[in-house]
Amino acid sequence: MAKDVLIVAEHLEGQVTPSTLELISAGRGLADSMDEQARVLVLGHRMEQLAQHLAGYTVEVLLADHPALAEYAGDAYVQAVRGIVESMRPRVVLVSHTSQGYDLAPALAGAMDLPLVTNGLAVAFEGDRLRVLRRILNEKVQVEVEVRSERPIVVTLRPGSVKPQGTGRGMQSVTPVPVTIDPSAVRVTFVRMERPQVQDIDLSAADIIVSAGRGIQKKENLVLIEQFAKAIGGVVGASRPLTDMDWLPKTRQVGQSGKTVRPKLYVACGISGAMQHVAGMKDASLIVAINTDPTAPIFEVAHVGFVADVLKLLPATLKELKA
Amino acid sequence: MALNVVVCLKQIPNPDLQFQIAADGKDIRRETLNYKLNGADEYALEEAVRIKEKQGGRVVALTLGPKRTEPMLREALAKGADEAVRVTYDEPAAFDVGKNARILAAAVRTLPHDLVLTGVQSDDYVNSATGGLLAGILGLPHASVVTRVAFAGAGLEVACELEGGLQRVVSLPMPALLTIQFGANTPRYAPLPAIMKAARQPIKELGPSALGLTSWDSVALPYAFEVTGLAPPAAKGRAEMITGSVDEQAKRLAQLLKEKGFVRR
Numbered sequence: 001m002a003k004d005v006l007i008v009a010e011h012l013e014g015q016v017t018p019s020t021l022e023l024i025s026a027g028r029g030l031a032d033s034m035d036e037q038a039r040v041l042v043l044g045h046r047m048e049q050l051a052q053h054l055a056g057y058t059v060e061v062l063l064a065d066h067p068a069l070a071e072y073a074g075d076a077y078v079q080a081v082r083g084i085v086e087s088m089r090p091r092v093v094l095v096s097h098t099s100q101g102y103d104l105a106p107a108l109a110g111a112m113d114l115p116l117v118t119n120g121l122a123v124a125f126e127g128d129r130l131r132v133l134r135r136i137l138n139e140k141v142q143v144e145v146e147v148r149s150e151r152p153i154v155v156t157l158r159p160g161s162v163k164p165q166g167t168g169r170g171m172q173s174v175t176p177v178p179v180t181i182d183p184s185a186v187r188v189t190f191v192r193m194e195r196p197q198v199q200d201i202d203l204s205a206a207d208i209i210v211s212a213g214r215g216i217q218k219k220e221n222l223v224l225i226e227q228f229a230k231a232i233g234g235v236v237g238a239s240r241p242l243t244d245m246d247w248l249p250k251t252r253q254v255g256q257s258g259k260t261v262r263p264k265l266y267v268a269c270g271i272s273g274a275m276q277h278v279a280g281m282k283d284a285s286l287i288v289a290i291n292t293d294p295t296a297p298i299f300e301v302a303h304v305g306f307v308a309d310v311l312k313l314l315p316a317t318l319k320e321l322k323a
Numbered sequence: 324m325a326l327n328v329v330v331c332l333k334q335i336p337n338p339d340l341q342f343q344i345a346a347d348g349k350d351i352r353r354e355t356l357n358y359k360l361n362g363a364d365e366y367a368l369e370e371a372v373r374i375k376e377k378q379g380g381r382v383v384a385l386t387l388g389p390k391r392t393e394p395m396l397r398e399a400l401a402k403g404a405d406e407a408v409r410v411t412y413d414e415p416a417a418f419d420v421g422k423n424a425r426i427l428a429a430a431v432r433t434l435p436h437d438l439v440l441t442g443v444q445s446d447d448y449v450n451s452a453t454g455g456l457l458a459g460i461l462g463l464p465h466a467s468v469v470t471r472v473a474f475a476g477a478g479l480e481v482a483c484e485l486e487g488g489l490q491r492v493v494s495l496p497m498p499a500l501l502t503i504q505f506g507a508n509t510p511r512y513a514p515l516p517a518i519m520k521a522a523r524q525p526i527k528e529l530g531p532s533a534l535g536l537t538s539w540d541s542v543a544l545p546y547a548f549e550v551t552g553l554a555p556p557a558a559k560g561r562a563e564m565i566t567g568s569v570d571e572q573a574k575r576l577a578q579l580l581k582e583k584g585f586v587r588r
Contacts, residue, residue, distance in 0.1 A: 045559055046483060073493055074458075074465050081512045099485045102444075102451040103467035110428075110459020116421050116545035136448050140353060142556040145418065149546035183358040189466035191480060196488040208585060218434055231559045232585045244506030250488065251400075272339070274442070275449075286583065287564060288576070289382065295341045297556075304579060305562030306572050316573030321586055323577075 001034035006090040006152075007059070008043070008081060011050055012101055013193070016109075019157075021164035026058050026123060027094045028158055028165070029293040034091070040318060043080055051174045056321060057165070060172045067181040071190035072100055079186070080179050085112065090152050092123075092130065097156040099257075115147050116154045121161040126219055130155070138272055139297035146193040158255070160279055164198035179270050182264055200251035202234055203259045208234030208267075211281070215270015215310050219247045225269060228314045231321055236260070239271045255280035269310040273298025290314075324477075326380035326436040326497075330371040331427060331457070332399060333361045334392045334495035335447040348552045349417040360395045363442025367503040370472060371440050374537040381405045383434055386540060387427050389413035393526055400521035401513035408434070408527045412539050418448065419548045424456035430532040431461060438479075439500040443468050454502035465500040466485065466493055470507045 007027040010017045024040060031038035043050045051063045052207055056225045064084060067141065081104070095105040097119045109116035114240045120132040129146045132152050136143055178206060200245055210229040212222060222236070229236050236252060243253040254261055255277040266284035271277060273289070273296055281287070282301045289302035290310045299305040324452040334462050336342075336356040343352045360368075371382045384399035386392050396407035412431045415516055417423055439461070441454035452469075458465035470490065471482040478496040484504050485491055513521070565575045580586050 012489070020557065024562070029327075064425065076469075078459070097451070099468045099483065102455060103465070103483070104455075106424075106455025107459040107465060110456040111462070113458075113545050115544075116452060116456065118452045119422070136459075137336070137342050137351065138446065139556065140338075140342050141344070142554045143418070144551045146549045146551050146563055149545050153546070153547050188466060190491050191492040191494050194492060195491040202487070232580055234585075240505060253488075256489060260487070261528070265580075265583070267543040287562075288579070292340070293339065294564075299562045299564070300556070302562035305564045306576065307564065307566070308569060308572055312569045313572055313576065316388070316569050317576045317580075320573050320577035 003034045004086065004088065004090040005036065005038040005092045005094060006088060007038055007040045007094045007268035008104070009018055009040050009054060010096050010098060010101075011042070011044065011047070014050070016050060017096065017098065017178055018164070019098055022052075022055065023096055023157060024054070024059055025165045026162040028059060030092060030123060030125065036091075039254060041084060041224060043069045043077060048174070055172045055174050058172055061174045062177045063174050064177050064179045068181045068183065068186055069179070072105050072190040073186070073190050074107055075188050076181055076186045077104050078111055079181050081108055082112055083180055084177055093152050093154045094152065095120070095156045097158045101156050105154050105156045108140050114151050114154050115149045116144060116148055118156040120155055120157050123155055123157065125252055130272055135275070139300075140295055142189040157276065160282070196250060200249055203235065203237055203252060203254065204261050206235045206261070207263050208232055208265045209237045209263045209267060210234045210252070210267045211239060211271060212269050213238035213239040213271030214241050217311070221311060222247060224311065224314050228232065228267075228318060231318055232265070234265065234267070239277045268298050268302065269314065272296045273301060274305040324378060326372045326374060326378050328374055328380060328382045328438045328440065329385055329431055329436045330364075330367050330382060330399070330404070331439065331441040331453065332364045332368060332384055332386045332395060333442070333445045334358045334386065334388055334395045335361045335438070335445055338446045344553045344555070347429070348479065348554070349550050351353040351553065353415055358391060360398060361442055361445045361447070363444055363446070363458070363503060363505050365510045366505060366507045367440040367442045368399055368402060368404065370503050372511075373508060374405070374472065380437070383408060385409065385427070385430060385434070387412050387417070387423055388490040389415060396526055397521040398513065400524050401517040402511055406527065407524070408529060410529045410534070415540070416550070418550050420448065420450045420452045421478045421546070422542055422544060423550065424453050425460065425544070426534065427453065428457050428460040428531050428538070429536070431457065433533065437497045439498070440480050441500070441502050443502045443504045451502075455501055461500070463498055464495040464501045465502070465504045468496060468504045469501045472501065472517045480566065540573065563576065
């Protein structure tokens with residue numbers, strides 16, 4: 001079997017997603033360690049320009065062009081990648097752990113009977129074993145798993161876990177690869193894209209954000225968060241569970257599926273710090289976290305931490321601020 | 324059109340707890356954990372029951388796990404599932420999602436299914452893989468991170484959540500598999516009479532022989548999988564922790580906010 005690493009590029013509305021660049025960086029590291037080659041696979045229709053752009057990252061780009069791939073849809077993409085994996089027999093297939101990635105990667109592994117490890121933070125070969133580092137149980141436990149197989153191993157990597165490398169000097173080539181898609185086996189069809197309707201403040205433009213999580217316990221306690229935000233000239237954000245419960249509109253959600261913010265100050269109130277939330281706020285200049293659980297992962301990204309009940313600490317702090 | 328809906332549920336340790344590593348380093352210590360229905364699966368269950376209420380049909384709640392999963396299955400019955408099935412694979416840790424999904428797929432094959440639902444991820448191992456694997460193994464069309472399900476003609480039209488708040492709407496025929504996102508609906512509470520009734524309902528068990536296996540170790544896997552070790556996460560740079568009483572902490576926080584110029588006077 002070849003030892004190559006096949007990196008599946010992801011694009012959304014004509015743009016390469018940032019996690020793809022991280023994936024290229026991880027894939028090149030993995031291929032270099034085996035003295036083999038990393039190749040990037042671009043699937044789509046009329047994506048030459050995007051493929052050329054990726055070739056600037058000093059990786060050979062394979063371009064799979066087919067009208068059925070114009071918009072992402074699970075089974076057409078699985079079919080196309082399957083054909084390429086069968087002919088190329090890579091050692092590893094790397095996919096981003098994104099909505100699109102975890103639609104594609106497990107279905108590919110299931111359909112082709114391949115080994116699968118998802119949501120990895122780091123990946124390396126040790127002899128014939130692929131070692132993947134993962135975080136589980138609300139980021140509180142780290143686990144290392146090893147997979148050994150004669151077949152290509154499908155791995156998804158968590159966005160933000162690897163540093164992307166800048167574009168290289170030497171442009172690599174873009175090679176078209178044949179795609180065969182049986183239209184009768186394409187059952188999932190793209191209908192349309194829906195955008196969130198913005199009729200609220202733009203959280204990503206705020207300098208100070210006070211965000212609430214499940215630790216505030218009751219919707220009525222949002223008043224306290226609002227008072228505190230007002231006292232320091234900030235706006236109120238939220239973690240996913242709160243917008244899911246409709247305590248706050250979706251526009252206030254910080255995280256992977258919501259807004260990415262980089263304020264000067266971010267106060268996380270009763271937020272545990274699940275990766276999906278942290279992805280959206282880790283680059284704030286100053287992060288203050290308040291949580292009753294001393295092992296909450298939010299304290300890993302925060303600069304200043306308070307193990308405290310937010311419902312007690314905020315009123316006491318408001319009193320101090322007025323004093 | 325009456326539909327057979329299979330909803331896959333997972334029982335997980337409450338992720339808000341603190342965890343300790345077992346002596347052999349291969350699992351967490353499980354003696355003192357309390358378990359609950361996985362968060363996203365609550366939404367998958369609710370979606371399954373709503374589909375039944377709208378379209379007619381039956382909901383089967385399916386799980387893989389030890390006997391301790393029974394209260395979770397009874398909760399599903401009380402919330403509207405018609406039948407509960409437990410695959411008796413009782414490996415307490417069950418880290419290999421590929422093995423779990425292959426066993427679960429064999430169980431789904433024994434059940435009539437127009438629609439298979441799972442949660443988008445389990446909050447303990449965060450693989451986001453079981454649903455996709457099932458779809459691949461069973462050859463079902465699938466959609467992931469689903470926030471809205473509508474019936475259109477003989478098929479489905481569903482909205483899939485992408486990063487940054489975008490939604491991709493796709494259509495697909497049935498039978499199909501959907502992984503349901505948090506917040507897709509508002510899960511109901513079980514009414515007391517239903518809880519009482521569920522307590523008496525039988526739970527069907529599927530052992531290896533019912534799935535054509537000689538034992539749980541004989542699941543054909545194209546790979547060797549091993550957990551080499553669990554550890555507390557390497558601290559990436561911890562916060563400066565402010566200790567003391569609430570009043571002392573409040574003084575420090577107020578001072579910090581003033582020093583950094585975040586308080587308007």
